[in-house]
Amino acid sequence: MSEGETTPSAVRVPSPLGDGMRISLLIIAAVASLEVITAVVLLVLVVLFAVALAPLESPGDRLARLTDMLLTAFRRQPSFLLIPPVLMGVVFWLMHPLIVLLERYEQDAQRKRRAPPRPPNWKRFLLAVLGLLPFLFLAIFIPAWMLAARIEAVSARLDRLAPGWRLEQQVANLEAVPEAEDATRVLTDAVAKLPIGWKGVDLMKEGDWSLSLDQATAAKVRVSIDAAPEALAVARRLADYERGRGFVTMGRALWEGEDAQILQAKAVRCLLDGDAALAVEAGDLDRVVEDGLALLGAARAFGDSPSGLSQALRRLLALRAGGWIERALVRGEPSSDLLTRAQAAILHEHRYAQALTTIKANLGRNFEMFRRVGSDEYSFDADVGMYESGRGMDHARFLLPPLTLWFGWHRALLLEWSSDLLAILERPESDWSEAAKAWEVRASQVRGQWIRPLLAETFPSLQRKIVDGELRRRAGLGVVAVLLAAERHRRAAGTWPKSVAEIGAEFLPDQPLDPYNGEAFHVEHVDGRFRVYSVGPNRRDEHGSYDKVKWDRESTDDDVGASAHDPALRGRSAEGGP
Template identity: 35%
Template structure:
């Protein structure tokens, strides 16, 4: 079909005159910079916004958790860091965008280009996260309103995460509250007055005239510090080299000497001269044997762990002095006087009193071991009277049933609970646990979710220490089984994935309790063996021969024989190489005939605990043999 002819009467449209098109106005300087800043802001927000939102959500999770746990409101440091980083990023975007807009403006003005309209349209174009999902509208269709669903998805996801943290906080808070309340109630019920300040207030201090700690302190004040001290080789030199003094060397030789061998004349003269120089201190120290007990006034500190025990530690010096005195008296043939000095060493241990610290009990153990070691040497140098042996045996019997382990465990429990509580309540800095804190430093507040953690650790610490206090009060044999079960449970928690998080402080502070139990049980075993040895020596003096067993010792010498705390059975006795030996089977429960190796006994090696005495014919041997 032919196309219709145009009507000549209808006028034609005039041709387009391109010269009449008005060019787009150039943007002003401020508009160009503003559009550039806007573009930079959008671009950097697009890049950093998702990461900021992610980390902000992570930072708000502890806040929701703490609120759910009922511990109050608090913001994690990550929240502030994320906000600062995001603000810095968008500020950088604004600066970069503004600089780009300025550069574009200057280029357009220099070239006179009309491409600024294109740049302006690009700057005004919205930035989309998912530009490929834009639907193409069909010709003739009305434009549909754009629905941005991703803000709703992101917002709902964030709210679900925070709601979950809040719900977990509710469960954890109720669980910890019930656990801590139960632990506190059980401790109050089973052991009223168990808290640290209550233990300190309940200490029994004898009157001054009956307090051996005052006598011990007077002896320490009369002696040189660290006696027997070292002396420099070159006192006037720029770098003096410390070396043991002659007296210190003499004491070392005495310590290495076999118990039944007499000191050589040079060693004896040096030790005797040292004692003569401090005769007043020696005489005063001997009187401690007649005191029943003592006690030091402790200077309390904000951190119970940092309580210093200078007088307790200084008691070791008095024990060394009395040990040297016992050795010289035995060397000179005064066996009864030497045993009296051994009894005075036990009195020095009693002067520590009822200090509820493990370190105090360990010092008392060390002093008791010095007394028993000195008594073995005295017995190896001669034959004391029955009265002197009976007095020493009575003091050893008095020392054996002391509740040192119970006192130590109660003190450890109180200090552990006090430290955790003070850190939780911001009365003590966490840095105090590592010794990097002084009383003048401020203690920072614990975040709400952190207080929940400390409340849980406080409950765990009380539960564990309550078990140890209960075990310490049981008979020795039952105590061993209870302690073993306790160590297994603590080991299980330690090896678990969350063990160091839920029980950090109890795991760090309870190993001292385990070490104290082993040391105190060994001490009890040593005391029992020493008691039997005294009774056996008295039996030998009367009958002329050593007893064949503990049961063979006459009741007039040993009415109620001690029992081996490790096995619950009688101590083992035997004759070997001219010696009468008494020993416990030790922790491994194997009779190793008195063998003991200091480096292996904790790992199941030879660990027998005991003592012994030489036959009279082998005592007091000359030094050259």
């Protein structure tokens, strides 16, 4: 270099991508890493939560279940971890021309001042963040505004279809039952009088019903009943009660006491089942009917509680009661006064709108749960029974606020699906089954979206089962009520009625209809056996043929029926029973 020449300043070679794009890519990588870390943390929490929910499973079964759950989730939603970083990258890519323009303006200003340019990295980063804020605001505000409008619109529709559907409204509208008329109190007293460690014989697990118990089972039943005479005496008083206030109360876990009511219902069922079975053996048929009425009182003890579990237990006990009353007719001839009383009680239970109560209960509970979780009010610990153990999940609450939109979406779906399902219940019963199938198909279509809502996994199928269960309950109670009326008609006229219409109004003033087709129940009198039956889910007359394995598959042998025999044949057949 010759003397007098100045040293040229270093030439800044621009990157092919540009500094702005380079920073954008770095931010994209950081966001992607954050997404992966967040997903891993959430998966770990899911695993810990599931492990805590299943303490009774063996380690091998638990590991297999969790592995299958996680693999299914990744197989169905591989885009969960990829889409947020890609969207962020698109935003930064669109902002790149603005960043380049500002960068050139800064370089021109520096050259004019004849000073070496300084890489304005912090400025570009600040501009990128400031430019991103409007997008983040719109990405949160617009969906939140749309969800709020969506929830408000469907809430107005629900207010018309099912007034008082919100959980707090359902609780406020519960029937006020005086203590002297409360079957819930009697059921609780009966359980309290059971000996410590008492275990009844669960006849529902003893196989198919026959007219007589085998000797080993009968011996076990007798031992369990003899060990609890005071509890049995109190439980049989349930036959005199027509309503109850239920067992559960609202708390940190929405409903508290649900686990206890399962144990109480099972204990009383085993107690009354055992006494009825021994009464059948002894030929005391009036006692069998009285035990059936007591089971019906136990069902009514759950009242109109807005709890899906409470309503499921009520349905189970009511059908059990009808089965024992039918079995008394298979064995012999109970007194006419008891048959009249049993028929009135069964028809009263038959008219109870259990499907509407159950769907409203599930809607109110789930809606309130998603609201509480999204607003950080919900207690995981109390809901899974871990609040006292110190093994809860409440320490992870910091993860919930970012998921507010997620839970808001679930609330909107819950309201829309439930409103459509409640609209089905306004149709004739005979339309329920097909309409519920079509509803389940529509609701399940959301599973094909790139983000699957949690509700899509089980909610549609479970809600449809509620409708199917209601049809089964009304058919089962309806045929027993008609059978009792037909028995009373036979005792007065000397012959079985040839149709339901032939039964006099004095014996059946309010005729129940077959819920599957909206017509009268079928009756047949063949080979000394009188049968009342519904056509069942497949809507085909199969002359009362019923198979537990095939039922609910809409194939064959799904007629729901009840039967009795001619007086001379009673006690000889092995058919009939709860």
